[in-house]
Amino acid sequence: MAIKLHVGERNNDTHVGPDLIKPIVTCVKHKDALPFLTETSTLYRGRRSNAVDHIIQAFDHGFTYEKTGAPFIMADGLFGNSEIEVPIDGVIFDKVNIAREVVFADALITVSHPTGHPGMGLGATLKNLGMGLSSRIGKLRQHSSVKPYVDKRACAYCRKCMQWCPVDAIVEEQDQAFIFTEKCIGCGECLSVCNYDAIRYDWGVESADLQKRVVEHALGVVLNKRQRCFFFSFLIDMTKGCDCFGGRQERIIPDVGILASTDPVAIDQATLDLTARRHGDSLVKKSEPGLDPGIQLGHAEKIGLGSRNYRLEVL
Numbered sequence: 001m002a003i004k005l006h007v008g009e010r011n012n013d014t015h016v017g018p019d020l021i022k023p024i025v026t027c028v029k030h031k032d033a034l035p036f037l038t039e040t041s042t043l044y045r046g047r048r049s050n051a052v053d054h055i056i057q058a059f060d061h062g063f064t065y066e067k068t069g070a071p072f073i074m075a076d077g078l079f080g081n082s083e084i085e086v087p088i089d090g091v092i093f094d095k096v097n098i099a100r101e102v103v104f105a106d107a108l109i110t111v112s113h114p115t116g117h118p119g120m121g122l123g124a125t126l127k128n129l130g131m132g133l134s135s136r137i138g139k140l141r142q143h144s145s146v147k148p149y150v151d152k153r154a155c156a157y158c159r160k161c162m163q164w165c166p167v168d169a170i171v172e173e174q175d176q177a178f179i180f181t182e183k184c185i186g187c188g189e190c191l192s193v194c195n196y197d198a199i200r201y202d203w204g205v206e207s208a209d210l211q212k213r214v215v216e217h218a219l220g221v222v223l224n225k226r227q228r229c230f231f232f233s234f235l236i237d238m239t240k241g242c243d244c245f246g247g248r249q250e251r252i253i254p255d256v257g258i259l260a261s262t263d264p265v266a267i268d269q270a271t272l273d274l275t276a277r278r279h280g281d282s283l284v285k286k287s288e289p290g291l292d293p294g295i296q297l298g299h300a301e302k303i304g305l306g307s308r309n310y311r312l313e314v315l
């Protein structure tokens with residue numbers, strides 16, 4: 001059983017910590033399952049853009065076997081390119097690129113920490129599934145409808161990207177790397193191997209499109225294990241930016257509690273409703289008032305990922 005979490009970028013102190021993960025691991029083990037903690041590499045450069053850095057970051061934040069009771073295993077390999085292409089009946093995509101080990105896991109638990117998000121409005125369970133469990137190609141296809149390019153000011157012409165490009169789309173031009181967009185297949189390999197942060201791409205997919213792309217990848221994650229998925233959301237220490245932001249962030253809304261559901265759409269709808277009911281403004285209204293998270297919820301419902309209707313049981 002895969003347990004998807006977020007270990008937090010360097011110095012982030014609002015992610016869900018190992019002490020809250022351990023009871024989930026213990027519970028899974030009591031059911032005779034074999035849990036492992038898992039994550040994928042990020043597109044942007046940081047402490048989590050490849051498996052080695054990511055695992056070290058996880059350990060730095062206490063996600064060790066000793067503290068959680070489960071090993072930490074990257075779901076998308078060393079460089080984020082270990083993936084399975086999953087066919088889906090989406091509106092934008094007919095197949096999505098999902099981290100390999102998650103596709104092969106028998107069951108899945110996500111542990112999400114709802115926050116605001118500058119692209120999605122709400123970063124919670126749907127985002128944790130779709131962006132958080134897709135491969136590098138999958139992430140690129142969610143964020144960008146265009147191919148990467150080389151920032152000439154940053155390129156040191158080390159040629160590493162040229163050695164890794166699977167279709168030889170990168171050539172030399174005036175002692176710098178140049179990407180032939182006609183040949184590029186958008187795999188993102190060059191992004192992960194460039195040590196000079198010289199490979200760039202347009203993050204500019206507008207919010208509505210991004211939200212829909214993310215939830216279609218979320219569908220690909222759960223498709224082969226629909227009756228064996230469970231979702232937790234920790235409505236604590238909620239911030240304007242997500243846990244990918246390094247450093248301390250201000251808590252913008254008082255704690256609400258912990259939500260649990262078998263429906264990834266219902267749990268995110270409840271997150272918005274509960275934060276609005278308890279504090280006047282929802283988490284998104286307080287963090288990204290110009291964005292509409294109803295787009296991701298509505299699209300998720302439309303493609304059959306879950307329902308926005310729910311019954312709240314207070315334990």
Ligand code: SF4
Nearest residue numbers: 155156158159161194
């Ligand atoms: S890996 Fe980066 S620095 Fe090296 S040639 Fe490619 S773009 Fe330039």
Ligand code: SF4
Nearest residue numbers: 165184185187188190
């Ligand atoms: S995204 Fe992939 S195919 Fe395109 S230039 Fe980079 S390595 Fe080559």
